[in-house]
Amino acid sequence: MSANLLPSPMSDPIEFNNSIDLSDIGGTLTLAETTHDAWLPPEPVNTFEWLCENMHSHKGAPFNPVQFPWTKGICEAWDDPRTRNIWVKMGSRLGKTEVSLGCHACAQRHDPNTGMIGASTQRLLEKTIGDRFYGMMAKTPALADLCPPKHRQNSHKVSTRTFITYGAWSGSPTTLGDIDPKYVNLLEVSKWVREQKSESDSIELALARGSEIPDRKFLGESTPTIKGACRITKFVERASNEYFHVPCPHCNHHQRLRRNTTGERKDGGLMWDGGPEEAISPEKAYQTAHYVCESCHKNIDETQRRSMIQKGVWCGTGQRVDKNGELVGKPANGIRERSFNLSRMYGWTFTFADYARAYIESLSLSGQSFANDWEGEAWVPLKVEMEWEQLAKRLCVGDWELGQVPEGCYFLTCAVDVQVDHFVCATFGWDNRQRGCLIRHGTVDTWDQVREWIQRPYEALDGGSDMRARMTLIDSRDGNRKDEIINFCRSVNDEAGPHVYPSMGGNHGSMNLRFFRKLAIDADNEIGKKAKRNIVPGIHLIMINTTVFQEWMDNVMVNRVPGDDMSMMLPQCLIEDQDLFDQLLNEKLNKEKGIWEHIDTLVPNDMRDVFRYGRCAAEVLTNGNWARIPKHRPRQLPESEADRHQRQRRTAEQLNRNRESGGKPNQSKKRFVRRPSSTSSKRFVRRKSL
Template identity: 25%
Template structure:
């Protein structure tokens, strides 16, 4: 037995084996995600203007975001950003590399569509795996038994699955720890018929106590932006840069940018919000190396970051200004699409729909005192009828040269629509005369009655019996591509002529006329007389909707929506639409003749037109 002081000879092969075991069992060095990227990540020539070693210092705003993603105590990170800040490389690819190499885990990468997922895998992920030595051998791409495909990569300790948000089947597979959701504002509202794709993906994280969710996106429309909703519930951190002159930290906002509108190639400067000194782009970006994120809601559980292109080191300020100038010119010409894209992709902010809308108070104040029930310039009368369960609402409108209009009467006729009496009352009202100052009676030339409610067959019968008086059954149909007036069909139980109205086109036409502020063609007059029925509620209903632009199934479309969801009485708007349609359907020749007649002849024709209907 050897003594305590004696030595034991250990074979060299055994020592080498022990050394290898120690190396394998030795815990990896503690690295943040940004440190891992600086040490190991290589940029590929296919996807970078500067291939080679990754350097976070080139875009210092990326460091804190990456480290938040790698922080095991942070469960969710939200990045609402402009387009050119390097978000895919920094926050998606670096995260994949970090978790593959340093903290292996099952990961899910979600792109808006399956095609975009395949493109991401081929053009971005594959080059990174090929060119980053630490990742190169972790995915077996040669063996047919590896199970690796374009949309699925296995590696020791985990896997990467790539799905499209439009594919329900890709969201119902095995559990995942890390969810990387890219461009979430472009996700469909439902993955097939399964529901919200982001919620479906998050359900797959329930088995992991240390799950991680990263949401990245350029925002789209305010009020319909998933990334903005998530950001608002987060810490809401803005990138702040010290002023090159006074050192005051502040976010870079568009209002501080100063440029020459007449010479867009001139240097762009930025004014400090405290000292007011103008400094160059170079000075501000040099100072950004000392930049930091400042949280508006620091106690929130999720970390949320916002970035605009002014902070980006990948885009110059002159380019941003030139894009703004083009978008602004388009906006001045009535096309807001360019400005919407600029706000989304350069400022990293949602586009707030202004909508085409009118204020009820302005129109109410515009009421005037008529000299008679029917002003002298009125040539014909039309009407619209809205059918409710307990009443009819009717508006009579007068029309003159150039479609100048006068509200004549807004009337409610109450009764049980299942009984004949209220229909007789409606008929009597439509037959009644309205008088000019000289006593000339005017009667309704044409009337549109809505058949879209509960009493459709009754409306059809009522209108069919009075078709020779131009009492017309109509039914509204929404949609920007639906024409205002179509030829009638008799495809109904009563075989009454039925006109389908493109109500969206009618509302757009009406709002343009209501916006006219100069009396004459297209101007809308309203009476101040109390008995005429044009009270404050009428104007609130007339202006109850606005035209907005929204995305539906990935496509932009315009639609009319209520300005105030709490107030849904839009009958005055519908009725003016119906009365306008009645004029278009009747197409009175007298208006065209009147517009072309000499002034002396116009007065005589006005008297003749008093008996129309």
């Protein structure tokens, strides 16, 4: 005797209730509520509507569909049972991480199952789960009951009473294996490392997780990186490859918002007034920016931009949008994998004018920052192919001698590259148009010689007083000599000399569009977050955006003629210096690893490094605001012979005192110092005599 508890596939649909009639076997079976719910398939959910009604960010801000209208198409792909994989390639600050985590949270709320959130690094994963995901759960009323208390929150795994979401990161096969998640969300796909020794790539491992589950969902998002090595670009292009098309307010023609690259009005796109791009100031581009419809060629005002975006439609390869806003055609690559592209031109907090200004500013140093973070496209690096004689002939056009400062230079910077047994030094002059010139370069053997190099005065050919470097950066990437370098920088600064800071290269992804970052240094020479409360004023470690200044160096050698803005000029007397130009050319970008490497391992690249450090020192000194530098250096009366001898005597006496003291920094002359203990009633104590 048996009971048919479930209808046969061919029977009419029935309505379930909490009781099942078992009269033929002598009774009625009453099901618990949870058991009853488990019998039923999950109700379909509209993720976009759920986000609009429920989702709050980790900061407590409610999700605003007006600011992020393009997220609707991504959510619809997440809900579509025909779509397995979703790829999102966007510029920065456009909400791609928020929508990814929102889709994951909505799915776990309505149909709980095993999930996985993957990040490019362990630190990013811990920040994403520990700060953003738990914060979003706590601030979202529909998820608050699932959020574990603070003391039970694990930044590597989200464990609730209904679901578990595991954390994973690239380069860690153990976190990517042995689980079968139904929901997989990967962050910053393009920054995932490639494991050369492992049997499979990290992203391929993540894609394989849960692939046997029929309704498994996968969403990978990222800002792009370098053309040819950008991983998100490859996945996006092989899928539906959709762009957000918006209607012209004049003719209703749907088009993708983009920058005009031809200079022809008939081609449409974002334009601005002026001549060649290199000759336009960022402010002029900002003030004259306007968008031209590619169909009717009429201007589209900034006040019309947001309303256009609200009516946008995602359109893939093989499709078009008619004037009624309806898609025509089918995606050339199907809908099993859908992919989306978006630039900052669609951003709620950005404008056409902001976009134009950012592009002109990118011409000065970093085109990669603009391509990746604003255009949302992979950056095509400059290819440098020339012999040293060609480079020498191109750059050596100056009519000054080494050790002289040509007319037009307003300030000097210095750079020092620290080697095992010597130091590579160079001094540069700069004007208000970001044009540089080499004043002096060479090698020295001791720290005393480095000090003399930094403090040396140079003859100014404009008839004014001698000039000295006002900012110096010393490379401290060798961790074994960190304390030695920082102590030297501190000692020179204590002599009321020029600003002398230690420096270190940083990768593009960690710099957040900045050319450099200043990190605090404490009395124990700890840096940044490791620095304690007793921060030493007047000295910082400068973290240099390596990508920005490597790209500047390549542009100096290939694109910018000496005399152009952001160019570099060398004196004619160096035209036969093969070693100098071999070093400038001896580095190229490894697209696979995303780092610059030696071309010829037998040739150093120290001079290329000091050129980059000297340029960054100018950015640090001006704080990026070159416009405040006067067009001409104020003329001063020539220094008399007696004054010059007196100044040189004072400098020599100071150097002798430094040698006698072993180069240690001067002790503070303050009679009172702040008490280290905050519990004492007295905030200051008298300094003890040494």
